[in-house]
């Protein structure tokens with residue numbers, strides 16, 4: 477069976493579908509002919525991509541609920557009876573992790589356990605693709621760029637909650653045989669994701685958009701921190717490949733961990749990213765602030781995804797920033813065009 481025909485008609489439950497990545501991924505899966513269902517909180521930002529680009533119209537059903545509510549989550553999984561689950565829902569911000577550590581651990585760690593348990597109990601589910609982050613790795617300059625076998629760690633609540641989610645996943649993977657429950661759990665670890673429609677606080681490109689809107693200077697927390705910058709559609713393609721794998725014939729493997737990082741030249745300092753963004757958008761006055769602990773340098777080795785999945789980033793950093801600037805400029809000047817523009821960018825990426 478060819479890869480693309482596996483998703484056509486497949487029933488996929490997406491957690492976190494009301495968020496930034498979830499919105500892009502939902503449209504991509506719908507365009508591939510999947511029947512999509514969602515589970516998440518209502519959009520948390522105003523504005524939100526989910527509303528601006530009419531994402532809701534792509535769903536067969538969507539449930540607004542909290543991952544903490546196992547009974548609602550489990551009922552949703554049983555009602556939808558998905559072939560696979562894409563688990564994106566999370567509290568995804570390092571700074572919010574410091575402000576709300578319990579919510580962060582509840583959502584990211586316990587929430588992952590709830591998803592896996594609901595999946596285990598639902599016979600329709602062939603596998604789960606769980607999205608963690610490059611921040612699951614224990615900071616160690618000697619281990620850079622991290623391969624999938626590098627040590628897990630986490631020096632702040634967000635990083636620790638995602639590393640702990642991976643321990644939960646490993647515990648489930650290793651117990652599947654004892655439960656006689658064939659199911660794959662694939663884990664995707666990506667870097668700093670950007671693209672049109674992200675309005676989260678404390679993220680550099682949404683901050684740039686807000687500075688354009690308000691006319692005030694852009695505040696930079698760590699201008700010299702180097703980050704693996706990636707367009708959201710390169711990650712969505714990675715998640716598609718893992719969903720195809722989960723839907724494949726071979727359920728004997730309990731699943732693996734995968735790094736999806738950018739090409740080496742696209743891991744650049746925050747300040748250099750801003751200079752590139754200014755070139756495709758507009759000049760921006762800057763202010764430098766001191767912030768809380770955040771890992772200074774992160775880099776991923778993605779050789780395994782290149783060789784075993786055939787995944788490579790398709791968009792150069794310059795092109796990805798151009799598409800992103802186009803999207804935010806439209807949000808300011810032609811908001812009515814956003815549903816069509818978002819779908820055009822997905823089509824252009826996939827063509």
Ligand SMILES: NC(=O)c1ccc[n+]([C@@H]2O[C@H](COP(=O)([O-])OP(=O)(O)OC[C@H]3O[C@@H](n4cnc5c(N)ncnc54)[C@H](O)[C@@H]3O)[C@@H](O)[C@H]2O)c1
Nearest residue numbers: 492494495496497516517542543564565566568609668669
């Ligand atoms: N954006 C990045 O740079 C980046 C980098 C690496 C990994 N990730 C991971 O990718 C995933 C998606 O990130 P994003 O940037 O799209 O986030 P986002 O904040 O835009 O979306 C998060 C989604 O999770 C849902 N959610 C949050 N708490 C929930 C709860 N308690 N119950 C149910 N739903 C809940 C929200 O409603 C939303 O739909 C997350 O797992 C994140 O950790 C993101």
